[in-house]
Amino acid sequence: MAVSKAVMLMPRGIQVCVVALALFTATPSYAADTSAVGVHGMVVSESEDAARAGVEILKQGGNAVDAAVATALAVGVTNPAACGIGGGGFMLIYIAKAHAFYALDYRETAPLQARPDMYMRNGKPDEDLARDGILGVAVPGEIAGIDAALRRFGTMKFQQIAAPAEKLAGDGYAASPHLAGEIAQLASKLKNDPGLSQVFLKPDGSAPKAGDMIVEKNLAATLKSLCDDPVRNFYHGQVASALVAFMKARGGLLSAADLTNYRPDWRDPIRRRYEGYEVYAMPPPSSGGVVLEMLGALDSGHLAGLGVNSPPYLARLIEVMRQGFIDRERYADPDFIGVDVQKLLSDTNIQQLRERALHPKEMRPPPAAHDHGTSNLLVVDKDGNVVALTTTINTVFGAKMSVPALGLILNDEMDDFAVAPGVPNAYHLEGERANEVRPGKRPLSSMTPIIVTKSGVPVMTTGGSGGPTIVSGVLQVALNILAFHLDAASAVAEPRIHEQAAPDIVIVEQAMPPATRSALEQMGYKLKVVPNLGAVGAITIAPANLRGAFDPRKGGGAIGY
Ligand code: GLY
Numbered sequence: 055m056a057v058s059k060a061v062m063l064m065p066r067g068i069q070v071c072v073v074a075l076a077l078f079t080a081t082p083s084y085a086a087d088t089s090a091v092g093v094h095g096m097v098v099s100e101s102e103d104a105a106r107a108g109v110e111i112l113k114q115g116g117n118a119v120d121a122a123v124a125t126a127l128a129v130g131v132t133n134p135a136a137c138g139i140g141g142g143g144f145m146l147i148y149i150a151k152a153h154a155f156y157a158l159d160y161r162e163t164a165p166l167q168a169r170p171d172m173y174m175r176n177g178k179p180d181e182d183l184a185r186d187g188i189l190g191v192a193v194p195g196e197i198a199g200i201d202a203a204l205r206r207f208g209t210m211k212f213q214q215i216a217a218p219a220e221k222l223a224g225d226g227y228a229a230s231p232h233l234a235g236e237i238a239q240l241a242s243k244l245k246n247d248p249g250l251s252q253v254f255l256k257p258d259g260s261a262p263k264a265g266d267m268i269v270e271k272n273l274a275a276t277l278k279s280l281c282d283d284p285v286r287n288f289y290h291g292q293v294a295s296a297l298v299a300f301m302k303a304r305g306g307l308l309s310a311a312d313l314t315n316y317r318p319d320w321r322d323p324i325r326r327r328y329e330g331y332e333v334y335a336m337p338p339p340s341s342g343g344v345v346l347e348m349l350g351a352l353d354s355g356h357l358a359g360l361g362v363n364s365p366p367y368l369a370r371l372i373e374v375m376r377q378g379f380i381d382r383e384r385y386a387d388p389d390f391i392g393v394d395v396q397k398l399l400s401d402t403n404i405q406q407l408r409e410r411a412l413h414p415k416e417m418r419p420p421p422a423a424h425d426h427g428t429s430n431l432l433v434v435d436k437d438g439n440v441v442a443l444t445t446t447i448n449t450v451f452g453a454k455m456s457v458p459a460l461g462l463i464l465n466d467e468m469d470d471f472a473v474a475p476g477v478p479n480a481y482h483l484e485g486e487r488a489n490e491v492r493p494g495k496r497p498l499s500s501m502t503p504i505i506v507t508k509s510g511v512p513v514m515t516t517g518g519s520g521g522p523t524i525v526s527g528v529l530q531v532a533l534n535i536l537a538f539h540l541d542a543a544s545a546v547a548e549p550r551i552h553e554q555a556a557p558d559i560v561i562v563e564q565a566m567p568p569a570t571r572s573a574l575e576q577m578g579y580k581l582k583v584v585p586n587l588g589a590v591g592a593i594t595i596a597p598a599n600l601r602g603a604f605d606p607r608k609g610g611g612a613i614g615y
Contacts, residue, residue, distance in 0.1 A: 089543035092434075092600040092614020097125055098591040099431040100136070100519065100604060102611030103227050104129035107218030108433055109613045111210070118433040119147060119207040120215050122441035123200045125431045127219035127277065130196070131270060132227050134254075134463055135236045135450045136427040136519065139276070139288070141465045142195030143445030144336045145203055146323060146503045148512055150438035155325075155334050155505065156207075160199020160318035161496040162192035162467040165307035170490045171474075172307075179474040186243065188306040190453045190466030192497070193316050196445065197280065197288040202318045207439075211282040223461070224274035231264040232609050236450050243451070249458030250451065273461030289313040293460060300457045315494070319389075326350050326399050328506075331513070331536055335504045339387045341525050342502045343395055348378040348529050350404035351411055357537040363548060363566065365573035371533075372553045372560050372579060373411035375526055379555040381407065382525075386488035387496040393488075427452065428519035430503060432593050434512075434600050440593075442503030442515045444524070470497035500524045504532065512595050514542075519608070520588020523561075526552040527590040535594060542592040543603040550587045563587050 090096065095118075097108035108125035116124070122145065130138035137143070145158040173183045183189045204212060229237070237244065237254050238261040244250040245259055253270055256262060280287045287293060294313045301308045325334045326346040333349055335342025351374045360367040381403075385393055397403055428446035447465035456463045472489040489498045502524055503517030514535050518527045527550055534545035549565035560579045562571055563586060571581055589608035594601045604610030 087543070088546065088606045088612065089541070089601060089603040090612040090614040092602065093598045094436040094615050095121070096434045096593050096600040096602040096612070096614045097121060097431070098593055098602040098604050098610070098612045099125050099129055100429045100589055100591070100608050100610040101129045101132040101230065102609075103132045103222055104431065105604075105611030105613045107222070108431070109615060110218055111215055112433075112435055113615065114210075114214075116210050116215065117207070117437065118435035118439035118441045119203050120210045121435065122431060122433045122443050123203055123208070124215040124218055125433065126196075126200065126443055126445050127216050128222055129429050129431060130445070131219050131223045131273060132230070133233060133429050134270070135233060135240075136429040137196075137445040137447055138463050139196050139273075140194050140452065140462045141445060141447035142192075142467065143199060143443060144340050144499070144501050144503060145199065146334065146336055146442045146505055147203070147207060148334075148440040148505050149207060153510060155323040157321045157323040157336050158199055158203055158318060159321050159336070159339070159496070160195035160202065161339060161499060162195050162465055163312075163316065164192055164468065164471065164491050164493055164495050164497070165312045166309065166315070166493045167307040168468070168491050168493050170492065172491060173473040181469070181473045184469040184471070184473050185449060185466050186454045188301065188304045188453065188455065190448075190468045191301070191306055191308055191455075191464045192467040193308055193312045194465065195316060195318055197284045198316055199318045201285045202320070206320075212280060212284045213278075213282050216277050216280070220274045220277045223270040223277065226267040226269035228265050229262050229268050230609050233268075234262055234264040234266070237261045240451055240454070243454045247455050249456035249461070250454070250463070252458065253456075253461070270461050272459060276460045276462060289316060293462075296460055297457055297462070324395055324399065328353050328536060330508060332507045333504055333532070334507070335502055337388065337395060338385045338393045339496045339498050340502050341382055341385060341498070341500045342504065343385060343398055344378045344382045344525050345502050345504060345529050345532075346399055347381055347404060347407055348374050348525075349532065350399065351377070351408040352533070352537075357533060358539070362534060362538040362540065363570060365570055365577070368551055368570070368574060369577055369579075370411070371530070371551065374407070375529070375553040376555045377407045377411045378525070379522070379553070382498075383486040384488065386498050390492055390495045391488045428501065428521070428524070430501075430517035430519050430589070430591055432503075432515050432517060432591055432602065434515070434593055434595055438512070440505050440512050440515050440595070442505055442517045444501035444503050444517050444519065446501060446519070467497055470499060471495075502528055504528060506532065506536065514592060514594045516590060516592040518588050518590035518605070522554050523550075523552045523588035524590075526550065526554070527588045531590045531592050535592065542594045542601045546590055546592050546603045546605050552587050561587060
């Protein structure tokens with residue numbers, strides 16, 4: 055069977071290669087084909103190299119879980135500004151043989167020495183302390199999560215699935231246009247960190263161009279050193295010692311006890327119907343419930359009649375997003391705060407949300423959009439298993455610090471906590487007490503991979519990156535497929551909007567037609583136009599007909615076979 059592959063055009067001369075079995079509608083605003091068709095399997099990632107790593111594992115006989123963790127490790131190498139072994143994530147898994155869903159939470163936790171007032175200085179919150187620098191670092195969960203997934207559902211050992219990532223790190227890879235842009239933007243901060251500057255800047259301190267090779271030898275060695283017992287070697291062994299010594303020398307809180315105590319959590323996935331579908335999502339501390347609430351409020355909304363991205367549709371979306379984000383403040387780490395998901399997803403709460411959305415009474419003030427880290431990937435294998443995985447080190451290049459000897463970039467996930475009630479984080483999300491810092495607690499996340507079934511069988515999966523725009527992006531791409539019946543590539547490429555209750559601004563992509571924007575302004579919405587809103591990938595699933603698309607906004611790869 056012919057291979058179908060779609061990748062972003064790269065300046066270094068990589069050819070756009072599309073041997074598709076079917077043609078998709080041309081995307082409205084991006085030149086390169088972002089879609090692929092597969093018969094047996096499909097991997098979609100925000101990195102073409104990483105998607106290739108996942109497919110390599112599928113072809114070696116690995117299942118969707120093997121391929122997903124191989125892709126995650128590889129994307130941690132090739133999208134190092136977004137994710138990596140210094141971070142953590144969520145994995146939503148469908149195992150076809152068992153007809154069952156599983157939700158793996160390997161989000162970072164606050165160090166045991168963390169305190170709710172740790173970012174207060176002279177009685178005032180200093181939110182920058184939670185972002186750039188050592189106090190932003192939470193306990194990494196990535197390796198523990200990968201290990202837990204492999205042990206429960208994988209068919210391969212760690213070294214086999216890590217091999218593509220080790221090779222990319224050791225031999226080098228071509229910087230994507232997105233990565234080159236991020237390095238250029240942050241060059242002045244990267245310069246201050248010996249490890250980051252050595253790997254990601256040229257000897258003269260300038261940023262590499264797209265297509266230039268980046269080599270991460272120390273990261274390759276670290277991955278190799280984990281052998282086939284990554285938890286023991288990362289959380290208890292030499293990696294732990296090096297990490298703890300680094301933290302101690304710089305006044306960080308993360309300790310040996312934090313690493314030995316870290317555990318990933320298998321949680322019950324949450325779900326809600328939308329039209330004739332069941333939508334499965336990650337439970338708290340993910341924002342999966344917020345997407346389900348929004349979909350619930352739009353259920354039976356006859357959206358198709360309004361037209362994709364028509365002003366009346368967008369107005370309805372804006373009001374529902376606004377109410378969904380107000381409810382987001384009720385979500386937090388369920389191990390610390392009672393989050394009544396049943397109640398939040400109940401018909402009564404969704405009816406109330408719909409009423410508030412249809413009859414808005416209040417508008418709320420403040421600021422703007424922000425660039426974000428994080429990376430999403432999706433895998434379907436020949437047996438119908440599905441994995442939707444989102445992984446992060448939080449903002450671009452996390453804490454902007456690395457442990458040079460390990461090639462490990464430190465996350466700044468502490469910024470996803472509420473530094474103090476009402477104080478906005480890097481994404482302008484205002485925190486509530488439910489999400490305050492507590493030792494061992496996981497911060498509330500916007501990452502929300504979903505899998506949708508019809509008559510008990512998966513029909514699509516999607517997930518994204520980009521802080522809170524993940525929630526709105528996943529919602530819109532899901533609706534583009536489920537309500538408007540677009541193919542994966544068109545669903546992903548359609549222009550998007552984002553509304554998160556505060557600030558009282560609707561963020562709109564510049565690809566949204568001017569007439570649509572004017573119509574929204576005439577309705578009284580204040581718009582802020584931005585080039586892009588996050589990145590969302592998707593796969594539609596039918597027997598022997600898998601259609602995957604990565605988001606051209608950030609680049610990546612969709613590879614079917
Ligand atoms: N660090 C981004 C998120 O989890 O929402």
